Amino acid sequence: MNPKSRNQHALHIIPREQHTISRKNISKAALRVLYRLNEAGFNAYLVGGAVRDLLLGGHPKDFDVATNATPDEVKKLFRNCRLIGRRFRLAHVVYGNEIIEVATFRGTSEEQGEGDRHIVDGRIVRDNVWGTIEEDALRRDFRVNAMYYDISDFTVRDYVGGMQDLHDRVLRLIGNPDTRYREDPVRMLRAVRLAAKLDFRIDPEASAPFAELGPLLSSVAPARLFDESLKMFLTGHGRKSFRMLEQCGLLKFMFPATARALKRGDEALRSLIEQGLENTDARVSEGKSVTPAFLFAVLLWGEVRDLAHTWNAHGKDVNEAWSRAAAHVVAEQCQRVAIPRRFTITMEEIWALQxxxxxxxxxxxxxxxxxxxxxxxxxxxxxxxxxxxxxxxxxxxxxxxxxxxxxxxxxxxxxxxxxxxxxxxxxxxxxxxxxxxxxxxxxxxxxxx
Incomplete structure (x- = not known):
């Protein structure tokens, strides 16, 4: 991968008086990590979604740090630190219920850095090659996620034009979209989720490969797609995420049964799904609890209902028809999105009681x-x-x-x-x-x- 040729931007340093980030809106735990790394002689920056959201006037819940310290060096500085991951080696610094994720700058070529990278069919399966902050910026997914807040002088460092994209309210990928999606197909879902969350549009060049590369999502671990589903549908912007997922042609790769049922023109089902997602969004905004079981029961209802009615019409007992329909749809869905058994049991009970x-x-x-x-x-x-x-x-x-x-x-x-x-x-x-x-x-x- 060589994203640099597609993202030739001079470093833009935004001074404190020209941006809206304030340390008052950064968690104390993140500040402690940043200051300690600085005091130990390392470079350390707040990075990614937290910087993006702070610049947009939001209140991020998660704070990530990027540094030139290796994971082992981070662990030596913090007793409350644990190293995780083989695919991407990271340090988690734990303060009570809060976890600050600390990542070492990723490099763009194995020869220039140290560590190891393993790529299979264009997909990165392991990436622990360390590099510079400039290389790290080019390795990130979207330009709005590649800005760094420097705690030493309170500036924001923009290497790829992220501030311009924030102003334009657009999501642009860093590098060649085809290459970046092949490296990690989940980036397609992340584009949909971020566009829905931020009320941004997806740059046409970034969305163009969806139709061709959408099938790559079938190679992603179903457990990882479950986590992505929760981020899309249970964080307060579920209805818009669903609409964009369908509009971008990616719904059928995540929820094939839902896509099939909607393709049959079932407007009552569409109303049920959108109302269910709208209700969930409202509960999230009010600070109320939400459950994945109810959400997935809503998304998969159309196929379960139709199969149950078909089997019942062919002579199956009502209870048996509903039980078989639920088991069939859940089994198919879990091949794409690994819904834990504790949730599928609740889903099946909701359907069976109808x-x-x-x-x-x-x-x-x-x-x-x-x-x-x-x-x-x-x-x-x-x-x-x-x-x-x-x-x-x-x-x-x-x-x-x-x-x-x-x-x-x-x-x-x-x-x-x-x-x-x-x-x-x-x-x-x-x-x-x-x-x-x-x-x-x-x-x-x-x-x-």
């Missing part, structure tokens, strides 16, 4: 209400409202049923279900009493000023 919402019978209603996955399954049912008026009505019925006292609900439910879900739903719902509103006390008795 037909049970149609069983409006006293014993079955209370059994479902007591199920540990009831809340997640009910939230999923509400997302399905766009599928049909009957599903929307079903969601309203269960929402109302949950508000009633146990005895009141039981008194208005049939012991057995005779006429099928829809007919029984209509008669049962009409007979459910409305929960009485609590009478407000007169203002003078409220006890408030």
């Amino acid at each position: 037909p049970r919402f149609e069983q409006i019978q006293r014993k079955k209603v209370f059994r479902l209400l007591a199920h540990p996955r009831f809340r997640a399954a009910f939230d999923f049912l509400l997302l399905r409202a766009a599928e049909s008026p009957a599903i929307g009505e079903l969601g309203q019925w269960w929402a109302h049923a949950q508000q009633l006292p146990h005895e009141t609900l039981a008194a208005h439910l049939p012991m057995q279900q005779h006429n099928g879900a829809a007919g029984e739903l209509d008669s049962s719902r009409s007979s459910l009493p409305r929960k009485r509103k609590r009478r407000r006390k007169p203002a003078g008795h409220s006890g408030s000023a």
Whole structure:
């Protein structure tokens, strides 16, 4: 790889008074690492996404450091340090719950540096060749991620035109896009994720190889793609990431079942997925917990539902049809994205409970209400409202049923279900009493000023 020829930019040093980075917005742990490395005679810089986000006025959670100290030299300086990785040797300096990742400057050629690099079919499988800061900048993925904050004089060092890209709100790769994606196909996903997160556009030259090189994602470890999925969909910009992933033609390489279902023109499914992602984004922005299980259940629902209905129509028992459909879709998906078993179990339970919402019978209603996955399954049912008026009505019925006292609900439910879900739903719902509103006390008795 020789990215230098495509990124001939003179070093641009931005003085303190011309940028917005303040040490007040850098974690104390990162500052301690930077200062200690400097005091020991090494060069050390804040680098990557943290610098980019600080320049954009954001508040990064992770802080990475680049230095000319080797991993072993970093470990000697910090008792709270551990060395990790074979593919990329790194030092992690741990302060409580915070980890500062310290990377030695990567070189561009093995002859000029020390260490080892191993490339298979254009893909870097090991890279521990040390170099200079100039080489390190050229080894990074996007120009906006190749700026360095110098703690010694509070300047920002820009080697590849990253500040201009920040101003233009565009993602440009460093080097030849074809070469860089072959080195690491996940860079294609990172382009989508960063564009969605930052509200940037992807430079046409950077997005042009997606169609040809998208299949390379099948060579990436499924566990790594699971981590990338979480970054795309569970960090507050999931809906936009999904739209861009589909628009860029990469969805089918990550979630083939989802792409197939959407290609059939299922607008109700699209509405469910986008609403689910929008709800997740809202929870993240409000600081609430989110679970990958619910997200993946949403993404894969279309294929599971269609397979279950097909097998049921061919004579399979309802429960068996849903169980087989879930197992089939999960098995295919885990070949691409390794969803841990603790999440796939929850996904399968959410799916399996959906037909049970149609069983409006006293014993079955209370059994479902007591199920540990009831809340997640009910939230999923509400997302399905766009599928049909009957599903929307079903969601309203269960929402109302949950508000009633146990005895009141039981008194208005049939012991057995005779006429099928829809007919029984209509008669049962009409007979459910409305929960009485609590009478407000007169203002003078409220006890408030």
